[in-house]
Amino acid sequence: MEGSHNAENIASILDATLSKWDIRSKCEAITTDNAQTMINAAAKLHIRHIPCFAHTLNLTMSTLASDKLRAIQRELNKPELKVIQEVPTRWNSAYHMLQRIVTMKTELTLALNECNRAPPGVNADEYLIIQETIQILEPF
Structure with a gap:
C-alpha cells in the first residue's frame, strides 16, 4: 500500500x-x-x-491466564496447546489459527470465562463461520 x-x-x-x-x-x-x-x-x-479472536486473545492473556488455560486443559485431559496467531508472511497461518480455535473451543471458553479482562468469547454463529471458513481454506 x-x-x-x-x-x-x-x-x-x-x-x-x-x-x-x-x-x-x-x-x-x-x-x-x-x-x-x-x-x-x-x-x-x-x-x-x-x-481477530486469536490476536485479541494473544494481546490480553497474561501469564496467569495462560496458566489457567493449561490447568483447564490438564483437568479435561486435553493436550496443552496454545493459540496460533495469524502471521502475514505465512500464507496458511489463518487456516491453522482457525483450526486451533475450533480444536480448543471448550478450553478457551472456560478459560475466558474465568479471566476478568479477557475478550468476549466466540459465539455459536461465529463458530459456524469459522468452521465454514476452515472448509473453504482447507484445499489451499
Missing part, C-alpha cells in the same frame, strides 16, 4: 478491491487486528468489524 496507512486510504483500497472482485455487496464483515485505523476503515465502509 502506498501513501499513509490511515483509515481513509485503507477503506479506499478495500472498497476498490471488493468492487474489483465483485464481492462488495457480499461482504458481511472484515476481520483484522485491533488497530484503530482498521476499525475506522471498516466503519467508513459500513461493514462490520470483527477483531
Whole structure:
C-alpha cells in the first residue's frame, strides 16, 4: 500500500478491491487486528468489524491466564496447546489459527470465562463461520 496507512486510504483500497472482485455487496464483515485505523476503515465502509479472536486473545492473556488455560486443559485431559496467531508472511497461518480455535473451543471458553479482562468469547454463529471458513481454506 502506498501513501499513509490511515483509515481513509485503507477503506479506499478495500472498497476498490471488493468492487474489483465483485464481492462488495457480499461482504458481511472484515476481520483484522485491533488497530484503530482498521476499525475506522471498516466503519467508513459500513461493514462490520470483527477483531481477530486469536490476536485479541494473544494481546490480553497474561501469564496467569495462560496458566489457567493449561490447568483447564490438564483437568479435561486435553493436550496443552496454545493459540496460533495469524502471521502475514505465512500464507496458511489463518487456516491453522482457525483450526486451533475450533480444536480448543471448550478450553478457551472456560478459560475466558474465568479471566476478568479477557475478550468476549466466540459465539455459536461465529463458530459456524469459522468452521465454514476452515472448509473453504482447507484445499489451499
